[in-house]
Amino acid sequence: MRLRALLDTDALGLRLLGGEDELDRTVRGVMTTDLKDPSRYLSGGELVLTGLAWRHGAADSEPFVRILAAAGVAALAAGEAELGDVPEDLVLACVRHRLPLFAVHESVAFATITEHVVRQVSGERAGDLAAVVDRHRRMMTSGPAGGGPDVVLDLLGSDLDLRAWVLSPTGRPIAGSKLAGAALPADVSAKLAAEHLAAARTGRRGPHRVPVGTTTYSLFPIRSSGRSAAASRDVRETVLSDWLLAVEADAGDWPAERLDLLQGVTQLIAVERDRRDAARTVRRRLAQEVLELVQTGAAPAEIAARLRVAAPVLLPGLGAAPHWQVVVARVEWDGGEVEGGPVAQSLLEEILVDPLTSGPEHSDRIAVAHTGEEAIALVPLPAVSAEHDGSESGVLADALLEAVRDPLSAGLNDDGRLTLGVSAAVHSAEGLRGALEEARHARRVAAARPGRVCAAGHQELASHVLLLPFVPDDVRRAFTARLLDPLRDYDRRHRAELIPTLEAFLDCDGSWTRCATRLHLHVNTLRYRVGRIEQLTGRDLSRLEDKLDFFLALRMS
Numbered sequence: 001m002r003l004r005a006l007l008d009t010d011a012l013g014l015r016l017l018g019g020e021d022e023l024d025r026t027v028r029g030v031m032t033t034d035l036k037d038p039s040r041y042l043s044g045g046e047l048v049l050t051g052l053a054w055r056h057g058a059a060d061s062e063p064f065v066r067i068l069a070a071a072g073v074a075a076l077a078a079g080e081a082e083l084g085d086v087p088e089d090l091v092l093a094c095v096r097h098r099l100p101l102f103a104v105h106e107s108v109a110f111a112t113i114t115e116h117v118v119r120q121v122s123g124e125r126a127g128d129l130a131a132v133v134d135r136h137r138r139m140m141t142s143g144p145a146g147g148g149p150d151v152v153l154d155l156l157g158s159d160l161d162l163r164a165w166v167l168s169p170t171g172r173p174i175a176g177s178k179l180a181g182a183a184l185p186a187d188v189s190a191k192l193a194a195e196h197l198a199a200a201r202t203g204r205r206g207p208h209r210v211p212v213g214t215t216t217y218s219l220f221p222i223r224s225s226g227r228s229a230a231a232s233r234d235v236r237e238t239v240l241s242d243w244l245l246a247v248e249a250d251a252g253d254w255p256a257e258r259l260d261l262l263q264g265v266t267q268l269i270a271v272e273r274d275r276r277d278a279a280r281t282v283r284r285r286l287a288q289e290v291l292e293l294v295q296t297g298a299a300p301a302e303i304a305a306r307l308r309v310a311a312p313v314l315l316p317g318l319g320a321a322p323h324w325q326v327v328v329a330r331v332e333w334d335g336g337e338v339e340g341g342p343v344a345q346s347l348l349e350e351i352l353v354d355p356l357t358s359g360p361e362h363s364d365r366i367a368v369a370h371t372g373e374e375a376i377a378l379v380p381l382p383a384v385s386a387e388h389d390g391s392e393s394g395v396l397a398d399a400l401l402e403a404v405r406d407p408l409s410a411g412l413n414d415d416g417r418l419t420l421g422v423s424a425a426v427h428s429a430e431g432l433r434g435a436l437e438e439a440r441h442a443r444r445v446a447a448a449r450p451g452r453v454c455a456a457g458h459q460e461l462a463s464h465v466l467l468l469p470f471v472p473d474d475v476r477r478a479f480t481a482r483l484l485d486p487l488r489d490y491d492r493r494h495r496a497e498l499i500p501t502l503e504a505f506l507d508c509d510g511s512w513t514r515c516a517t518r519l520h521l522h523v524n525t526l527r528y529r530v531g532r533i534e535q536l537t538g539r540d541l542s543r544l545e546d547k548l549d550f551f552l553a554l555r556m557s
Contacts, residue, residue, distance in 0.1 A: 001026070001027050001117070001120045001121060002023065002024055002025065002026060002027070003022070003023045003024070003025050003027060003047075003074060003075050003100055004023040004024060005120070006027070006047070006102070006117075007023070007102075009116065011108075011112070011116075012104075012108060012112065012113050012116060013104060013105035013107060013108035014077065014102040014103070014104060014105075014113075015102060015103040015105070016100070016101075016102055017086060017091050017094070017101045017102065017103055018091055018094050018095050018100065018101045019075065019094065019095075019098065019099060019100025019101060022075075022098060022099075022100045023100065025074045025075065025100065026045060026074065027045060027046070027047050027074045027075070027117060027121065028044070028045030028046065028074070028121060029043075029045060029046045029047070029117070029118075029121060030046060030047045030048075030049065030113065030114050030117040030118060030121075031046045031047075031048050031049070032048075032049040032050070032110050032114065033048060033049075033050055034050055034051055034052070034053035034054050035054060036054045036060070036063070036064060037064075037067055038067070038068075039067050039070070039071050042068070042071035042072075042073060043071075044071060044072035044073065045072065045073070045074050046073045046074060047073070047074055047075050047076075047077060047113075047117055048068055048073050048075070048076050048077065049077050049079070049104070049110045049113060049114070050076065050077070050078055050079065051078075051079045051081065051082050051110075052078055052079065052082050052083055052086075052087075052090075053082065055083075055087065055090070058087065058089040061087065061089040061090040061092075061093040062089075062093045062096075064090075064093075065090070065093040065094055065096075065097050065099055066093075066097060068097075068099060069097040069098070069099050073099070074100070075099065075100035075101070075102060076094060076099055076100070076101050076102070077101075077102040077103075077104050077113065078090060078101065078102070078103060078104065079104045079106065079110065080103055080104060080105060080106045081106040085103075086101070086103045149166045149174060149175035149269045149272055150175045150176070150177070152265055152268050152269060153165070153166070153175055153176060153177035154177050154178050156177055156247075156265065157177035157178060160258075162177075162247055162248070162249055163177060163247070163248040163249075164176070164177050164245060164246065164247045164248070165177075165183070165184055165189075165245075165246045166222065166243055166244070166245055166246075166269055167184075167189055167192060167193055167196075167243065167244050167246055168193070168243060168350055169193060169196075169197060169239070169240050169241060169242060169243070169244070169350065169407065169408075169411065170190075170193055170350055170351060170403070170404035170407050170408065171186070171189035171190040171191075171192065171193035171194075171403075171404070171407050172189070172350070172353060173189060174243060175269075184246070186403065188212055189246075190403065190404075190406055190407055191210070191212060191406075192210055192212070192217055192219060192244070192246050193244070193407035193410075194406050194407040194409075194410040195208060195210045195219065195410070196208060196219045196221070196244045197239060197240070197407055197408075197410040197411035198410040198411075198413070199219070200221065200235060200239045200242070200411070201235065201239060201410070201411065201413045203235070206219060206220050206221045207219055207220045207247075207251045207259070207262070209250055209251065209252055215248060216248075216249070216250040217246050217247065217248055217249075218246075218247045218249055218250060218251035218252075219244050219245070219246055219247075220244065220245040220247065220262055220263070220265075220266050221242055221244055221245075221266065222242060222243040222244055222245055222266045222269050222270050222273060223238065223242050223266075223270060234337065234338050236333055236338045236343070236415075236416065237338055237339075237342070237343065239411050240331070240343055240346065240347055240408065240411045240412075241343070241346035241347070241350070243269065243270075243273055245262070245265065245266050245269065247262065280349065282313065283313065283314065283366065283367040283368075284345075284367065284368060284369060286306075286309070286310045286313060286314075286367050286378075287310075287367035287368055287369035287376065287377070287378045288369040289306055290303065290306050290307065290310060290367075290369075290378055290432070291369045291371070291376055291378075291436075293306060294432050294433050294436055295433075295436070297433075300428070300429045300430045301429075303429035303432060304428065304429035307324070307429055310367060310378070310380070311380060313367075314366070314367055314378075314380045322381065322427065323380075323381040323394070323425040323426065323427060324378060324379065324380055324381065324425065324426055324431075324432065324435070325379040325381060325394050325395050325422065325423055325424070325425050325426075325435065326376065326377070326378065326379070326422075326423040326426075326432065326435040326436050326438070326439040327348060327352065327376070327377040327379060327395060327400075327420065327421070327422050327423070327439060328374060328375070328376050328377075328420070328421045328436070328439040328440050328442075328443045329344040329347060329348050329374070329375045329376075329377070329418065329419070329420045329421075329443070330344055330373055330374050330375070330418070330419050330420075330443060330447070331343045331344040331347065331373075331375075331412075331416060331417070331418050332373065332416065332417050332419075333415055333416050334415040334416070335415070339373070340373040341370035341371065341372055341373050341374060341375055342370055344370060344373070344374065344375035344418070345368050345369070345370040345375040347375070347408070347418065348366070348368045348375050348377045349366055349368050349377075350404075351400060351401065351404050352366045352368075352377055352379060352395065352400070353366070366379065374440075376436065376439075379394070379395055381394050381425055394425050395422050396422070396457060397420065397421070397422040397442065397446075397455040397456055397457030397460075398455065398457065400420065400422065400455055401420065401453055401454075401455050404453075405453045408452070408453050409452045409453055412452045412453070416452065417447075417452055417453075417454075418452065418453045418454070419443050419446040419447040419454050419455070420443060420446060420454070420455040420456075421438075421439040421440060421441065421442030421443030421444070421445070421446055421455070421456055421457075422439060422442060422455065422456070422457045422458060423435035423436070423438040423439040423442070423458050424438065424458040438458050439458075442456040442457055442458055442460065443456065445460060476556045479552075479553060479556065480553045480556050480557045483537055483539070483549060483550060483553040484499065484553050484554070484557060486536040486537055487499050487502065487533060487536060487537065490532070490536055496529065496532070497529075498529060498532060498533050498536075500519075501515075501519065501526070501529045501530070501533070502530075502533055502550060502554070503554060504518050504519055505526075505530060505541065506547060506550060506551050506554070510541065510542075510547065512526060512527065
């Protein structure tokens with residue numbers, strides 16, 4: 001805005017005392033100060049408001065005005081409440097330094113002027129930024145992306161002083177403005193993603209305002225601009241794959257122009273997201289071809305040839321992958337109206353990314369196909385993983401969902417479920433068929449467990465854990481009650497800690513010395529407790545069968 005516009009606003013109560021020839025200066029901000037030297041807080045273009053508390057005599061005016069002029073401020077506005085009139089020495093100093101000077105009537109609060117200037121300047125900045133955003137949109141839709149979402153977020157930071165981040169549906173950082181600095185803490189990102197998904201499932205329109213501690217974030221959905229999204233009639237088809245824009249600000253009192261601008265920003269980022277999805281087409285096709293060969297019983301040599309084609313694409317510069325893992329996922333919605341395969345495919349492409357990485361390009365090493373309601377990921381393990389047979393440095397079922405469980409549970413709400421199974425690493429094409437069946441079997445084990453988001457790994461298929469999920473609930477309850485209820489009742493009445501003692505005794509393989517040491521008990525005290533357990537249950541803990549029954553009862557409880 002121009003200085004001239006301030007004089008035309010009667011509500012501001014400004015009276016020009018000097019600088020008639022400088023009224024076309026641009027005001028870029030406003031600052032209130034009574035410091036003798038406010039230069040460290042000035043960046044140029046400000047309207048400086050002062051109550052003159054810094055002035056103790058006529059000699060103070062000249063150095064104060066000289067500092068403002070050197071900093072490039074637009075003008076000085078002095079309040080009349082303190083001294084009645086603006087001192088003549090201040091007027092003369094402003095004339096010498098060609099600094100426009102206004103008098104502020106004592107009835108006008110500085111806050112009124114500040115609010116007016118901020119509102120006008122922000123509106124003008126938003127208009128300028130909207131033009132930039134529109135230009136970028138045209139460029140990105142007609143040619144290669146020019147820097148991705150980070151460029152757009154930097155515009156928000158430089159032009160509107162907004163800290164903003166683009167997050168995946170699980171809270172993984174995709175991009176952030178330079179003004180935002182460090183990435184959001186992982187717990188904050190996960191909370192924002194969960195709130196976004198929960199709001200989307202209820203059908204509430206964005207932006208969604210989310211308080212986290214003393215900070216309020218406004219969340220704007222970034223929906224695909226592709227044809228498939230336009231044809232989608234059910235939010236469940238896209239809710240678990242849409243990105244979101246998180247802005248560190250409360251958009252509740254924003255004018256319509258600024259909200260429209262942020263909607264334009266989300267559309268611009270959506271173009272980049274669609275471009276990312278298009279780039280996944282090659283990897284999806286590779287996974288689909290390998291999967292079809294494996295499922296139709298193709299010769300290992302033919303599968304190996306296809307894997308040699310896939311490896312350089314998924315692990316550029318590293319040659320052939322020495323090991324492969326298979327991950328199977330299934331998303332099921334109540335009612336069955338929504339196809340779960342494509343949703344599971346998008347989810348696998350997201351959650352198989354290392355959560356400590358950022359940006360959209362880190363999913364370039366993941367190939368996911370889908371068939372029916374099932375999504376299948378082919379995960380190559382580089383040479384560093386091969387040294388450990390892929391067992392520890394590859395994909396681990398428990399760790400896979402740990403960081404994303406809360407956001408995904410919010411998106412699945414009360415009518416959706418994600419189950420996931422992970423195979424062991426295999427060394428060659430001959431092992432892929434077995435790995436696929438192993439991953440499918442592990443997923444079925446996960447599906448037998450309670451919860452909206454469940455996973456199981458290959459390690460569990462060689463254990464009693466494989467059998468426990470398939471025990472009917474009524475049988476499970478009867479079995480555990482018969483063995484453990486007498487001990488629980490006794491513990492409630494006597495605080496004897498028989499259940500913890502039983503758990504420790506079994507965990508120590510029946511070793512009296514190790515168990516007593518772990519529980520900080522004398523061995524005789526431990527023998528008394530074990531004897532009480534045997535008396536209450538009619539079992540003998542020296543017998544393998546009874547030990548196994550107690551072990552299973554504790555696991556099923």
